[in-house]
């Protein structure tokens with residue numbers, strides 16, 4: 021974007037040369053006065069600029085300062101514009117920092133970014149900047165800031181490569197990390213050098229951060245060019261990939277918008293008028309207490325210079341270990357939230373491959389710094405440059421970069437502890453932060469933290485999900501104002517309306533307390549209801565289980581209304597530890613689960629490795645199509661060293677009492693379950709353990725179709741709709757581009773479920789569903805109507821599913837299911853939700 025609108029943004033009347041204000045405050049007031057006089061801002065805007073100075077540093081560097089007012093005062097801006105106060109003698113901005121060009125910014129939208137980008141570029145050209153600080157010609161300043169003057173040589177428009185095509189960004193949210201990571205993948209797959217140019221800025225498209233730094237927004241025109249043999253064909257493929265993402269991006273934006281609309285602003289209204297920061301509701305409830313603002317960690321990284329070889333090796337090892345950790349995180353997130361959300365972590369992991377970051381770290385090591393120090397400095401610099409663009413999407417990437425950076429750092433130097441969340445003030449507090457990283461959340465002290473107010477994030481962000489899981493009131497996307505609040509300020513957080521009220525009066529607090537008590541009473545009532553079984557109006561009961569992996573998560577699942585654990589995924593034992601857990605370690609975990617369940621049913625699923633669930637330390641051979649390869653039961657049958665200790669651990673744990681079942685994943689043929697049962701029986705007999713029900717997951721269409729052949733050999737079936745959907749519809753469950761089409765309510769999937777139920781019924785076996793669709797209230801209605809006996813889901817989904825089922829007649833659900841089976845498309849099935857059901 022270029023600032024040709026110089027008259028609109030920076031006219032001559034907006035430049036004042038040779039000023040000599042007495043103080044920083046006077047400088048801000050004089051600069052703002054120029055904007056006021058020209059009608060750009062309300063007179064009070066200067067006060068807002070001064071307030072911002074108390075909470076943020078607006079000194080950009082090299083003698084340039086950019087006072088710009090608080091976000092919540094944007095309503096005082098009438099038109100976008102900037103004013104420049106030239107102070108040749110300089111004015112102390114911060115200790116040791118003297119400002120000579122004061123660029124006062126009035127911006128409601130994009131103009132701010134444009135100005136900052138121009139300024140940051142100007143800062144690289146010190147000679148020109150020095151000249152501007154003393155020039156007697158306002159035109160020079162206008163030219164430099166509006167891009168009318170020739171760009172400095174180093175910034176000459178980048179030349180395109182041999183072959184090129186133009187494309188106008190049509191992603192509603194611009195080129196953010198997720199599509200950018202897909203671009204990088206497509207470009208890397210081509211093996212060619214590919215460049216993306218926007219105006220005079222170009223980025224190597226193999227580099228995610230460089231691409232993000234272009235700050236592309238919807239409507240921006242880019243030229244994508246490539247060199248090398250077959251460049252034309254490669255560009256055609258890249259173009260198809262880039263354009264192919266549009267539908268998903270549009271769908272995501274629409275989904276986000278409807279989510280926003282779907283959440284009417286309900287909640288508490290203060291009797292007074294305390295200052296309110298508006299965000300997005302993320303987790304309901306009211307928290308009243310002091311704020312604790314978490315700023316970027318102040319941890320000092322020690323600088324221990326080492327030999328370059330040592331440093332290089334340490335960096336390499338730390339990066340590899342972090343990559344592995346990120347793979348586990350992607351896996352976990354895919355399972356809990358789906359491929360679309362996991363793609364965010366994939367993009368985060370991609371930041372580890374950034375060549376600029378690694379080069380910079382090495383440069384700093386060459387200069388004589390230790391590896392941890394150098395890495396941290398490089399991350400901070402890159403993160404700062406992303407943040408400086410003022411684009412919330414990029415600021416989010418900066419947070420990602422810092423989070424990944426910390427992971428690497430703790431591997432480089434385990435003595436470094438990021439304990440910002442562990443060093444909370446005495447008593448309880450509401451945490452205000454940019455966003456909580458997954459690593460931060462691990463250390464959340466629930467006795468101290470009563471609410472979360474985040475500057476970034478969305479309703480499905482990690483923090484939001486965590487807050488709902490923990491039952492903590494939370495708001496997200498509150499913007500910079502959240503971070504600009506002062507620690508210790510009294511605050512009221514309303515997670516239902518997504519508002520944070522600062523410095524409320526005593527009357528406000530009393531009213532909020534009354535509201536909070538009312539909510540607690542309602543929740544207590546709901547909690548009582550959650551405990552009740554899911555019985556339809558006409559008396560048909562559906563069992564409700566929880567998908568839980570760890571003993572410490574069981575109490576919450578039971579509190580939410582879980583009647584047992586319908587799926588304990590055991591891969592996590594292997595993924596988290598970074599090594600194969602011993603039989604005894606496994607035994608301790610299974611025993612812990614049994615005890616936590618307190619006599620309620622527990623279904624332990626045998627290891628489901630392979631496909632998307634890769635465990636690096638098992639060193640399994642690479643497969644071209646891992647979902648169609650040696651995974652689940654196929655792997656278990658080939659790896660007795662994994663299967664036998666696990667079964668022994670389960671039988672030993674069950675020998676101590678409990679209602680335990682064993683379930684095998686990804687079974688395709690009857691022969692597999694016969695073989696697995698035989699192994700189970702051998703191990704059981706050897707341990708003299710009790711006989712346990714043995715069931716299988718129905719995840720492969722073959723097993724669904726042949727359910728009647730499987731049923732005599734299985735005590736139960738549990739349908740894994742996540743996998744069944746991917747195999748039935750031939751859609752990789754990890755492919756974010758196809759995520760919207762991978763709908764488990766597709767009639768083809770429903771027919772496979774109906775077939776499974778029919779096959780089981782012939783032999784009087786029960787059928788559960790433990791895939792994601794079980795936790796969707798409408799999905800649950802259909803599944804119940806299809807005759808599924810048990811639904812197992814993420815604990816937080818239980819109350820809504822139970823209450824939905826209780827409102828129905830089973831006969832109506834059966835009729836609904838029959839209509840769904842006859843539907844042509846998934847959309848038609850979903851349409852039935854509004855059609856009288």
Ligand code: PEP
Pocket residue numbers: 355587589628719739740741742743744790791792
């Ligand atoms: C499924 O496939 O639906 C399932 C529950 O198993 P997972 O998600 O662990 O593959």
Ligand code: MG
Pocket residue numbers: 685719740742743
């Ligand atoms: Mg599965």
